[in-house]
Amino acid sequence: MSTPAEPPAVADDETAPTTTPPASGSRVLVVWTAVLAAFVLAADQLTKWWAESALEVNAPTIQVVGDLLGIRLIYNPGAALSIASGYTWILTIVVTVVVVFIVRAIGRLGSRGWAVALGLLLGGALGNLVDRLAREPGFARGHVVDFIDYAGFFVGNVADIAVVSAAVLIALLSLRGIGLDGKRHTDEEPAATPDDSARDDQSDPA
Template sequence: MSTPAEPPAVTDGESSPAATPAPSGSRALVTWTAVLAAFVLAADQLTKWWAESALTVGGEPVPLVGELLQLRLIYNPGAALSIASGYTWILTIVVTVVVVFIVRAIGRLGSRGWAVALGMLLGGAVGNLVDRLAREPGFARGHVVDFIDYAGFFVGNVADIAVVSAAVLIAVLSLRGIGLDGKRHGNAEPAAEPDGDQSDPA
């Protein structure tokens, strides 16, 4: 006589989809993105502090690579290349929206490349946002500290370098079809068979 089968052993809930924790890889990417952003922010603010203490507005440029790369202190009320210098508060709002978007996007990370790109972008954006919020002439109208002169074409800072580097990396990732989740969205998997063709093989 056969005995009734014993019920399956009850686990600690690890087999339940609702109890499955987020992949450790995703948490690690989020952590490293935050660490990179903090590093960029710290480097940006420390170099700006140094520039204000070592350089003077209107002073002689300090050559690093001849006239190709010099140090020259200016206070920029606008965006890159001093664009929209009369609309500092609008730029502050735009950058704030960008920062919020980046923070929300970080939660979907599944790609190391995107983690690096968003970390640099977030750190650079926050670096210049701090200037706009905390510096003269007032809240949300502050001027950004720029001190790296590129052959007289424009003057930037460490935050700008991070933002431009992030933009280049994002362009490369997009061209390769790599999304935030790390999947190549340009190579879609074959679609499922229509319902009518799903008869069981005999």
């Protein structure tokens, strides 16, 4: 009577799972985030240059889409809707902190959606920060160039569009439970409790 032959031993290094994730994907996302931010910054500054060259300050609005959308040049010392117009230097500090936070967060990217959101947010924040640092009346007190008139309610610029788009995308990603690293928070399994372990032991056959 013969016994079945035992299967050949497999080396430990062949069965051990690979636990180190590739870093190339993260580096690609960082690069694309930086490229998108640079594109938004360039578009913002170029359109502001055009607005200052082609429009007169506080001139009547030029209608583009009826009464819904027009262009007129103003210099905004405050935030959106001219809020906190007397605290330009405080707004400059706040935007600078936001930019530093975004730059630090980019290193943990693992999601294309978050890469787009942070690229838009970084480019928009830098676009308005350049105005506050480099324009009149002085360093950290510069007025932001606004020229896109939304039905007379407020006037903005390309940087504002990028920031709002980023905020909407971030909200959608958060609602879907997608974290900065690309993982879904809902996919995380709850930690086992002592009661769960006791039930498992009781269900095992003797």
